[in-house]
Amino acid sequence: MTEEIQTERLVLRELVPEDAAALFAYRSHPRVASFQSWKPATIDDAKTFLANLKLHPPYTGGAWRQLGIALRSDGSLIGDCGVHVMEHDSRQAEIGFTIAPDHHRQGYGTEAVRGVLTLLFETLHMQRVSARAPARNKASRALLTGLGFRVERPGRLVLTAEELNG
Numbered sequence: 782m783t784e785e786i787q788t789e790r791l792v793l794r795e796l797v798p799e800d801a802a803a804l805f806a807y808r809s810h811p812r813v814a815s816f817q818s819w820k821p822a823t824i825d826d827a828k829t830f831l832a833n834l835k836l837h838p839p840y841t842g843g844a845w846r847q848l849g850i851a852l853r854s855d856g857s858l859i860g861d862c863g864v865h866v867m868e869h870d871s872r873q874a875e876i877g878f879t880i881a882p883d884h885h886r887q888g889y890g891t892e893a894v895r896g897v898l899t900l901l902f903e904t905l906h907m908q909r910v911s912a913r914a915p916a917r918n919k920a921s922r923a924l925l926t927g928l929g930f931r932v933e934r935p936g937r938l939v940l941t942a943e944e945l946n947g
Contacts, residue, residue: 784839786896787853791889793862793896796834796849801827803858804849807881840905843868850880850893859884862897872908874901878921890924898928902942911939 786793796804805827808820821827837844843866850860860880867873876897880890901907914921915936922938929945930938 784900786848786900788892788896790853791892791896792851792853792856793848793893794851796831796847796858796861798828798831800849800858801831803881804831804861807860808879810882812882840864840866842866842871848897850878850889859889860893862893864897864901872906873911874905874907874909875911875913876901877912885920890921891927894924894928898940898945902945907942909939909941911937914938 785795801824805821805824808827809822821830834847839846846864846866848862848864849858850862851858858881860878862878863876865875865877867875876894878890878894878897880893898910901910911933912921912925912930913936914925916922925938925940926932928940930940931944933939
């Protein structure tokens with residue numbers, strides 16, 4: 782499945798080799814890297830990461846699917862959003878998202894995550910989506926709770942299809 786999710790200002794799309802420089806720039810930025818489980822040490826790390834995305838079919842149990850977050854206006858990459866379908870239950874997924882510092886506090890993260898949630902709940906029929914956000918990452922926690930996620934345990938927020946459809 783090669784999908785493209787369009788929102789009002791964004792396109793969530795497959796990451797391509799040409800995204801390596803932008804991915805490296807924001808993922809290695811100290812303000813961003815402190816919250817990441819993966820941060821590239823070099824541009825070659827970013828290139829390898831992008832090449833490895835092709836190794837697993839998207840949205841299969843145990844695999845991560847990473848989508849680029851690009852501006853519709855000019856196509857520039859401003860972040861990425863990952864989806865991990867759980868190996869033990871293909872109706873559950875975990876998401877993660879990263880926005881370049883120059884684009885923080887402009888609503889792009891909320892818009893991107895909302896688009897991914899639509900894909901997960903409406904197209905892929907997920908029953909539960911979780912995200913990790915430590916207490917010190919106040920902006921991500923506020924974004925997630927604003928979209929209806931609730932704190933399940935420290936550092937873990939969840940949203941179920943039932944809660945979403947209320």
